[in-house]
Amino acid sequence: MKNDPNYMSGAEIFFECLKRENVEYIFGYPGGAVLKIYEHLYDVDFLKHILVRHEQGAVHAAEGYAKASGKVGVVLVTSGPGATNTVTGIADAYMDSVPIVVFTGQVSSHLIGNDAFQEADIIGITRPITKHNFLVRDVKELAPIIKKAFYIASTGRPGPVVVDLPKDVINSKCIFKYPDEVEIRGYKPTYKGNSNQIKKAAEVISKAKRPLLYVGGGVIMSGSSEELKIFARENNLPVTMTLQGLGAFPGTDPLSLGMLGMHGTYWANRAVDNCDVLVSLGARFDDRVTGKVETFCTKAYKIHVDIDPTAIDKNVVVDLPIVGDVKHVLAELAAEMNNPPDTFEWLKQIEEWKNECPLEYEKNDGRLRSEFVIEKIFEKTNGDAVVVTDVGQHQMWTAQHYRYNHPRSNITSGGLGTMGFSLPASIGAAFAVKDRPVISISGDGGFQMNIQELTTAVYNKLPIKIFILNNSFLGMVRQWQELFHKEKYSFTDLGSSNPDFVKVGQAFGIESYSTDNPNEVDSLLDKVMKINDRPTLIEFKVVKEDMVFPMIPSGASISDMMVKRLNPKRMI
Amino acid sequence: MKKHTISILVENHFGAFDRVATMFSGKGFNIRSISIGETEIEEISRMTIVTEGDDKIIDQIVKQLNRLIDTIKVVDLTSTPHIERELALIKVNVPKGTMEEIKNINDIFRGNIVDITGRSMTLEITGPPDKIDAAINLLSNFGIKEIARSGIVALKRGEQIKIKKEKNLTT
Ligand SMILES: Cc1ncc(C[n+]2csc(CCOP(=O)(O)OP(=O)(O)O)c2C)c(N)n1
Numbered sequence: 144m145k146n147d148p149n150y151m152s153g154a155e156i157f158f159e160c161l162k163r164e165n166v167e168y169i170f171g172y173p174g175g176a177v178l179k180i181y182e183h184l185y186d187v188d189f190l191k192h193i194l195v196r197h198e199q200g201a202v203h204a205a206e207g208y209a210k211a212s213g214k215v216g217v218v219l220v221t222s223g224p225g226a227t228n229t230v231t232g233i234a235d236a237y238m239d240s241v242p243i244v245v246f247t248g249q250v251s252s253h254l255i256g257n258d259a260f261q262e263a264d265i266i267g268i269t270r271p272i273t274k275h276n277f278l279v280r281d282v283k284e285l286a287p288i289i290k291k292a293f294y295i296a297s298t299g300r301p302g303p304v305v306v307d308l309p310k311d312v313i314n315s316k317c318i319f320k321y322p323d324e325v326e327i328r329g330y331k332p333t334y335k336g337n338s339n340q341i342k343k344a345a346e347v348i349s350k351a352k353r354p355l356l357y358v359g360g361g362v363i364m365s366g367s368s369e370e371l372k373i374f375a376r377e378n379n380l381p382v383t384m385t386l387q388g389l390g391a392f393p394g395t396d397p398l399s400l401g402m403l404g405m406h407g408t409y410w411a412n413r414a415v416d417n418c419d420v421l422v423s424l425g426a427r428f429d430d431r432v433t434g435k436v437e438t439f440c441t442k443a444y445k446i447h448v449d450i451d452p453t454a455i456d457k458n459v460v461v462d463l464p465i466v467g468d469v470k471h472v473l474a475e476l477a478a479e480m481n482n483p484p485d486t487f488e489w490l491k492q493i494e495e496w497k498n499e500c501p502l503e504y505e506k507n508d509g510r511l512r513s514e515f516v517i518e519k520i521f522e523k524t525n526g527d528a529v530v531v532t533d534v535g536q537h538q539m540w541t542a543q544h545y546r547y548n549h550p551r552s553n554i555t556s557g558g559l560g561t562m563g564f565s566l567p568a569s570i571g572a573a574f575a576v577k578d579r580p581v582i583s584i585s586g587d588g589g590f591q592m593n594i595q596e597l598t599t600a601v602y603n604k605l606p607i608k609i610f611i612l613n614n615s616f617l618g619m620v621r622q623w624q625e626l627f628h629k630e631k632y633s634f635t636d637l638g639s640s641n642p643d644f645v646k647v648g649q650a651f652g653i654e655s656y657s658t659d660n661p662n663e664v665d666s667l668l669d670k671v672m673k674i675n676d677r678p679t680l681i682e683f684k685v686v687k688e689d690m691v692f693p694m695i696p697s698g699a700s701i702s703d704m705m706v707k708r709l710n711p712k713r714m715i
Numbered sequence: 716m717k718k719h720t721i722s723i724l725v726e727n728h729f730g731a732f733d734r735v736a737t738m739f740s741g742k743g744f745n746i747r748s749i750s751i752g753e754t755e756i757e758e759i760s761r762m763t764i765v766t767e768g769d770d771k772i773i774d775q776i777v778k779q780l781n782r783l784i785d786t787i788k789v790v791d792l793t794s795t796p797h798i799e800r801e802l803a804l805i806k807v808n809v810p811k812g813t814m815e816e817i818k819n820i821n822d823i824f825r826g827n828i829v830d831i832t833g834r835s836m837t838l839e840i841t842g843p844p845d846k847i848d849a850a851i852n853l854l855s856n857f858g859i860k861e862i863a864r865s866g867i868v869a870l871k872r873g874e875q876i877k878i879k880k881e882k883n884l885t886t
Pocket residue numbers: 533534535536537538560561562563585586587588589590612614616617618619620
């Protein structure tokens with residue numbers, strides 16, 4: 144056995160498996176429990192290890208990579224604190240169904256449960272925030288488990304998988320053989336939708352007078368954007384998208400209504416409220432979309448296509464569920480559509496709503512506004528860039544004003560709403576995308592949450608455009624305080640304590656700029672868009688007290704939509 | 716809110732039970748009783764969970780259970796013909812002169828007297844849960860010291876549920 148060339152240590156097997164999964168990048172951080180793996184990594188040349196500066200950054204980078212590329216993102220960290228630092232990222236990936244595999248070191252098997260040095264029960268901790276997790280108890284299980292981990296992460300409704308690797312397992316040896324196939328009897332995702340249901344859906348859509356497609360991240364994950372484009376255009380169906388769905392359908396297409404929900408466009412929400420057939424594709428009727436469920440889209444016949452049966456009837460009870468992969472279902476649905484519905488009047492009505500209440504902001508007072516900056520970024524990139532946002536007002540303004548033209552170019556933390564997501568996620572995206580600009584947009588608050596990853600961007604010479612929309616506030620929280628909490632601006636004013644962002648950038652070795660002048664935006668953007676061999680940073684000092692509108696307050700109805708500030712005096 | 720008995724076949728390995736329990740607690744679903752044990756197939760265990768909720772909740776519970784990778788088969792037995800049994804150990808006081816009466820109750824419920832110590836006696840009673848409730852109710856007149864109930868185990872009547880043998884992919 145010892146002479147068999149396939150007789151290897153767990154650490155060697157680990158890399159053999161990653162090779163077979165075509166892993167190009169690992170985002171990681173070393174430590175005691177995974178030293179053996181790092182020892183072998185030193186001589187591995189088929190993949191690149193990206194050293195982050197905090198394990199949370201590794202997970203977000205893996206997410207950014209996965210979302211931009213459609214492949215599985217891979218993370219490697221040590222036991223204990225290394226593992227617990229990944230928790231926020233894993234929860235984020237779980238909420239947004241991002242396929243990643245996180246390898247965590249673990250203390251030796253015989254020490255598990257002993258409160259050993261750097262021991263943490265990461266399997267227990269991550270159980271509710273992973274699609275599945277594995278503790279490898281024997282080196283012989285390692286290869287089959289890794290095979291299963293990649294399979295589970297990337298199939299069905301994707302999600303994060305954790306593989307916990309005790310030190311002794313990594314060190315001990317066995318004969319390596321990678322399984323050719325995966326067989327998990329408790330896991331059989333349904334890809335093909337029920338044909339009768341699909342026929343029925345086609346009939347209903349054909350007869351609709353006011354149909355609406357409600358599109359979520361599932362369309363992007365399943366790679367169905369082309370199918371969606373054809374289906375919507377051939378049948379003249381208007382399309383509204385969730386935050387995660389943006390990019391699934393071109394934002395510049397006349398049939399696109401932009402985003403729906405809490406900060407969705409007025410016309411998208413009016414369309415939801417008045418449609419007679421709602422077709423949900425890879426979306427989950429999340430509370431940021433529905434508001435008060437009882438008043439959500441009450442007049443429509445609802446069709447729900449989703450690969451995850453638990454998504455169906457969870458928040459909103461639908462009339463026609465179709466469990467399956469959107470890609471398969473859309474193709475079949477398109478083939479079943481004999482006559483497109485007559486939507487001429489309906490589209491005209493939506494156009495009227497659009498004119499009634501467009502996305503507006505003050506343009507004539509000479510002050511710099513986030514919406515203006517986003518519009519400029521859109522202009523410069525024609526909607527072709529990969530734009531990675533953080534969480535807060537700037538995220539919503541980007542969703543409203545950046546009209547994404549391609550799938551996999553809108554990367555943001557939607558489900559968990561994780562501040563600090565953008566910078567590390569843009570690093571992952573920059574490894575996946577080389578032919579289009581990658582832009583990271585953060586607020587002044589969130590930017591400071593994973594600021595250490597500036598080093599990673601610099602070291603790897605990633606041409607990320609790092610934009611900070613500095614409103615000197617935890618702006619989104621400030622907005623809620625103004626609207627719902629008696630204007631008690633409790634701990635949201637960052638103005639006096641924010642660092643000098645230009646100096647911060649320079650300290651990391653980044654060419655950095657700052658402006659509060661709308662007239663400088665063009666030239667600054669031009670300058671950084673030309674730089675392609677290193678990161679650049681621009682701080683946009685924007686108006687402090689601006690608010691994101693329209694807004695449907697949490698748990699409220701479309702009739703409660705606020706389209707502008709009630710008290711104009713406060714427009715400082 | 717109706718009670719539902721859900722039968723779950725799970726992989727008999729590390730963590731499978733925790734996944735089911737975590738799902739229930741994480742989603743805020745109730746567990747009224749839970750039992751777990753081996754089956755005719757070595758690597759598979761059966762969990763029987765009694766839970767409660769309206770149709771929408773039960774629908775979610777079944778779907779969420781199915782979504783777990785370690786669950787092989789999930790069946791809500793409530794609306795299909797099935798057998799439910801539970802075992803209870805009931806330690807009851809035996810006041811002077813009541814021994815015969817307690818023995819009679821035990822006989823009526825086809826129980827076993829498994830222990831007699833001093834002034835107390837332990838009965839073992841099996842049956843559908845309502846039968847056990849009835850026995851406990853009668854015995855409470857004498858003063859009950861302790862009760863241990865196993866939780867319900869249940870099987871569908873008639874044909875068995877087929878399970879595929881998993882290929883052993885371990886190297
Ligand atoms: C990790 C984390 N902590 C707290 C929050 C709550 N939160 C949501 S938005 C927000 C403000 C973000 O401020 P900033 O990054 O400056 O962006 P802005 O809203 O001003 O554009 C906060 C604190 C969060 N989403 N994530």
